[in-house]
Amino acid sequence: MIKFFRKIRQNLLSENKFSKYLLYAIGEIILVVIGILIALQINTWNQNISLNKQEIKALKNLKEDFKFNLEALKNASKTNDKNIHSCLVILNHTGKRYSKDFKMDSIINDVMSSPGFYPNNGFLNDLINSGNLDILKNDLLRNKLSSWQPTIQTIYNRQEAAEEFDEELIRYIFKNGSWLNVDQVNNDEIIDKIKLPESGFVIDNNNMLKSLEFENRVENQAVYYSILKDRYNKCLKLNEDIIQLLESELGDKQ
Template sequence: MIKFFRKIRQRLLMENRFTKYLLYALGEIVLVVIGILLALQINNWNEYRKGLNKRSAYTKSLLKDLKQDTTDFRKNTKFLKQELEVLSGFRERLKSESATIDTMKQIARYEFNVVIDNKKNYNDKTLKSLQTSGEIQLYPKQVQELMLELTAIQEENNDLIELYLADYLPTTQSLNYLATRPEKYNFFGIHDKFKSKTWDALDEVEFITIFDNLLNSKLDFTYTRNMIYEEVSKKTEELISALQTLEEK
């Protein structure tokens, strides 16, 4: 092919048809440029297709993670709302004029559950991988912003949980709660009658102060935890919707 074009150029020069030679040369240059542009376009299209395939794989994994989170949020929110009702009930009983120190001991010893929901982990492996690898750039700007906002909310709320735990856990230790729990929580075979002596020996003023703080701390923590789930759940749903819309295009 190259020899063919070279022969044409040589023949035009030999025949002193310089104008036609220039036109031919320009045409040849145009063809070369078109060929290069076409090759670049094909290469760009291939890279774009690879990017779409990679993004699609990320999106499927990300949607799986986010949907699992929303399932967990619904379960945990239901539990926390029930917990709030119970804790609020304790508070109302203790506010009653008929409440006594025995009322508080009854609640603290047999009804109050010291355990709190301190789960901080999210199914964020894919989300973090996108950000650390830089492949978050595969997504439109709006979707990128939603991803970053969700990560920021998750981290902010994890920090908030740490603050509450730092306040709550020392309170449970101050009450020495594990040593005074009833027989149904007893893992060491200590009979409840021995624990009764521990409860009877409690300083009432100290006990009232500590348990009141413990109950209020758990109420506050549970209420805040519920708000955290609602906030993160809302942002998660926004990202799910954006990703599903993107996949449909």
């Protein structure tokens, strides 16, 4: 092709047809420019295809992680609801509401068993730390993902505080109650394998129901679990919004 154009140029020059040569040269320049533009367009097109593939891969990985997070959140929230319920049951039997018919050994563990939420954030953290979050074209999705870490941090803070109060209540029971009595009525596979004996002391954990300090500690647990419930609900809503946006984006691109 290059030899062909070169031959035309030589013929025009040899025939001294300068005006025609000038028109030909301009036409050749235009062809070169068009060729360059086409090459750039193809390169841009290839880059867009590559970016689209990367975005789809990112969307799929994020969806997998947030599906896991949603289930983990639901389980933690379910445990937390059970803890709140157990606190309220016990509080309805303290002080003047004390009853010999009520036995709290079977639910006392729930009062000091803060749930834990441990999400899969690896892929999202990689996107943010590498500055590649912009690979996701949906502005709303990027904003939601950016607010995920601050939102779960509020859960971490409350879980940490609740765990500290768990430990305080556990220490209280060490001094005023019997863990052997509690373990005798709780169905735990690990504890059952130990074959623990009954307590060597004549002690009734229900006597703690008559203690104002115990009532205050259980009430404190109920309050902290309720605050944690509020954090779980906000995080659940954000998690569900993110999954919905991820599925919508994947649906549009596949």
